[in-house]
Amino acid sequence: MIYRRCGNSGIRLPLISLGLWHNFGEIDDFENCRKILHTAFDSGITHFDLANNYGPPPGAAETTFGQIFKKDFRSHRDELIISSKAGYFMWDGPYGDWGSKKYLVASLDQSLQRMGLDYVDIFYHHRPDPATPMEETMTALDLIVRQGKALYVGISSYPPEETTRAIELLRQLGTPCLIHQPRYSMLDRWVEEGLLDVLEKEKVGCITFSSLAQGILTNKYLKGIPEDSRVGRHLENGAISASNVTKDVIEKAQKLNAVAAKRDQSLAQMAIAWILKDERITSVILGASKPRQVTEIAAAIKNITFSAEELGNIESILA
Ligand SMILES: NC(=O)c1ccc[n+]([C@@H]2O[C@H](COP(=O)([O-])OP(=O)(O)OC[C@H]3O[C@@H](n4cnc5c(N)ncnc54)[C@H](OP(=O)(O)O)[C@@H]3O)[C@@H](O)[C@H]2O)c1
Numbered sequence: 001m002i003y004r005r006c007g008n009s010g011i012r013l014p015l016i017s018l019g020l021w022h023n024f025g026e027i028d029d030f031e032n033c034r035k036i037l038h039t040a041f042d043s044g045i046t047h048f049d050l051a052n053n054y055g056p057p058p059g060a061a062e063t064t065f066g067q068i069f070k071k072d073f074r075s076h077r078d079e080l081i082i083s084s085k086a087g088y089f090m091w092d093g094p095y096g097d098w099g100s101k102k103y104l105v106a107s108l109d110q111s112l113q114r115m116g117l118d119y120v121d122i123f124y125h126h127r128p129d130p131a132t133p134m135e136e137t138m139t140a141l142d143l144i145v146r147q148g149k150a151l152y153v154g155i156s157s158y159p160p161e162e163t164t165r166a167i168e169l170l171r172q173l174g175t176p177c178l179i180h181q182p183r184y185s186m187l188d189r190w191v192e193e194g195l196l197d198v199l200e201k202e203k204v205g206c207i208t209f210s211s212l213a214q215g216i217l218t219n220k221y222l223k224g225i226p227e228d229s230r231v232g233r234h235l236e237n238g239a240i241s242a243s244n245v246t247k248d249v250i251e252k253a254q255k256l257n258a259v260a261a262k263r264d265q266s267l268a269q270m271a272i273a274w275i276l277k278d279e280r281i282t283s284v285i286l287g288a289s290k291p292r293q294v295t296e297i298a299a300a301i302k303n304i305t306f307s308a309e310e311l312g313n314i315e316s317i318l319a
Pocket of ligand 1: 018023050126157208210211215219230268288289290294
């Protein structure tokens with residue numbers, strides 16, 4: 001594994017991290033979850049990314065992780081960066097959603113209990129809240145660090161302007177923003193329009209999600225929809241469905257697959273390498289339903305440079 005410094009912090013993250021959004025809920029096989037985590041850690045993936053609402057049902061991924069952590073990883077706690085988040089709907093009533101101090105503090109307490117941890121390494125505000133003053137949300141993140149419940153804080157899916165403000169507020173409070181977590185893939189490039197420039201200027205790290213477009217940027221859907229895929233399993237909570245597997249994206253995936261083959265990579269490996277070619281990206285969070293997917297993606301880091309010709313080919317396919 002290769003570890004990149006996260007912004008101007010003291011922390012280095014593995015180029016590949018593992019996310020537990022899907023595949024770690026009550027509907028999933030516990031031993032498979034365990035094998036995925038072991039395969040990741042044994043590949044040098046020292047960062048596991050969670051959130052309060054990952055499941056299904058919400059909370060279940062943290063519970064599953066907590067059970068495996070207790071069995072297998074407790075003695076490795078100091079070798080791990082474990083993150084959680086709050087910002088999406090979690091419980092009924094006015095205090096279980098968005099960005100109030102009440103919600104963030106209570107939610108992290110619940111997450112720590114589910115995972116059996118004293119603290120998380122990174123705690124994120126999961127999405128911007130247009131109704132809560134940003135001062136309140138950032139003060140909550142600062143408080144959580146001062147309470148020792150998180151070592152670092154981050155934000156997720158904040159647009160460039162809000163990101164600049166959040167970074168500034170956190171700086172004033174004395175709890176620097178460690179990292180931003182945006183969606184970024186060959187098929188979704190919004191971060192190139194300002195966000196990455198802000199993070200570079202502010203020296204804040206960037207860890208991307210859905211960089212395989214939830215599986216579309218792999219060879220999985222090139223010949224139809226397999227039953228045991230994310231689309232085939234009809235998952236909810238933001239998972240892609242058959243309507244996302246359009247003729248247009250599959251044609252693009254087929255052409256990209258040919259470029260990847262010339263690089264001696266699978267399409268999935270090239271999709272991840274393409275993100276990591278930019279030094280401003282600290283890490284890519286991979287989602288995985290099988291241990292072998294982790295092994296395949298961990299090997300992507302062997303080649304994360306692209307020739308001008310390859311980049312040109314990719315751009316013309318994506319255009
Ligand atoms: N901050 C946020 O708002 C936010 C939102 C979404 C996600 N995230 C984080 O980012 C993580 C990753 O997100 P994601 O799951 O959408 O990412 P992704 O990496 O784009 O998609 C993961 C899915 O792709 C398939 N896959 C992975 N490796 C493969 C391979 N080598 N060959 C073929 N298929 C492969 C698997 O699907 P199959 O089930 O089809 O095998 C896997 O579940 C999440 O777990 C979470 O930690 C954060």
